[in-house]
Amino acid sequence: xxxxxxIIVGIMSAVMLLAIACGSxxxxxxxxxxxxxPPTVLAGQITPEPTAAPTAVPPTSPPASTSGGxxxxxxxxxxxxxxxxxxxxxxxxxxxSEVVVTFNNSSGVNAHNWVLVxxxxxxxxxxxxxxxxxxxxxxxxGDSRIIGSTILLGPGESGEATFTAPSxxxxxxxxxxPGHNFTMFGDFTTN
Numbered sequence: 001x002x003x004x005x006x007i008i009v010g011i012m013s014a015v016m017l018l019a020i021a022c023g024s025x026x027x028x029x030x031x032x033x034x035x036x037x038p039p040t041v042l043a044g045q046i047t048p049e050p051t052a053a054p055t056a057v058p059p060t061s062p063p064a065s066t067s068g069g070x071x072x073x074x075x076x077x078x079x080x081x082x083x084x085x086x087x088x089x090x091x092x093x094x095x096x097s098e099v100v101v102t103f104n105n106s107s108g109v110n111a112h113n114w115v116l117v118x119x120x121x122x123x124x125x126x127x128x129x130x131x132x133x134x135x136x137x138x139x140x141x142g143d144s145r146i147i148g149s150t151i152l153l154g155p156g157e158s159g160e161a162t163f164t165a166p167s168x169x170x171x172x173x174x175x176x177x178p179g180h181n182f183t184m185f186g187d188f189t190t191n
Contacts, residue, residue, distance in 0.1 A: 072098035072162070077114065077173075079184075082107050084175075086114075089186035091173065093165040101161045105153040112175045113137055114161060115149040116188055122174040126181035138176045147171065165190045 073094065078087040093099045103114035117125050128140040137152040148163030168190050175184035 072100045073165070075099060075101045076104065077101060078104045079107050079110075079112055082109050084110065084180050084183045086173070086175075086184060086186055090189070091186065092189040092191070095165050095168045095190040097165045099148070099161075099163055099165050101148065101150070102158060103150045103153065103161065104158045105155060107155050109155055110180075111152055111154050111177055112180065112184070113139070113150050113152045113177060114159075114173060115139065115176050116147040116161065116163065116171055116173050118145045118147070119169065119171050121145040122172045122181055122185050126174060126176040126178075129176040130178055138178065152177065 075091055075093065077091065079085070080087050091101075101114060101116075103112075105112045115125065125140065125143060125145050126138070128143065129136070129138040132138065132140045134152070137149070139146060139149060147166055148161040150159035150161045153159050171188040171190070173186050173188050174181050
């Protein structure tokens with residue numbers, strides 16, 4: 001009977017020592033901040049080879065939209081670092097205009113795409129993209145809910161989506177890489 005008591009006391013002592021060694025959360029005003037470790041790629045998250053050569057585009061400041069007379073409306077968008085979200089949550093263009101979206105994936109670890117879809121369909125398109133698989137850029141092939149999209153871009157790559165802006169209304173843009181659609185989306189408004 002004495003032996004189990006000694007084992008329990010030993011285990012409790014070890015746990016208390018670990019708690020004391022690791023548990024000091026008090027701020028030391030003289031201490032310097034330690035940088036956070038870089039994010040890790042989640043299990044099953046594969047950086048694919050692109051199916052088309054992406055174009056190099058330097059990171060931009062806030063997304064810009066320009067229209068050069070008879071030329072297409074140019075929109076630039078980036079990601080928010082390694083966070084699973086776009087740098088902006090709202091884009092716009094004139095209904096019926098030709099639009100070129102340049103998507104810069106400045107993430108150091110995550111693959112992303114940029115997809116414009118009919119309002120209220122972003123999650124359904126992303127779910128159907130799972131069945132389509134990585135070879136199809138996580139997009140259902142020939143899906144009428146998709147208005148425009150880039151290919152799946154690896155970290156540091158850029159690509160373009162060219163399309164005609166749909167009729168006046170609010171649409172959604174989203175990343176359909178598995179699981180990203182829950183935080184990586186925004187509104188695309190046409191007028």
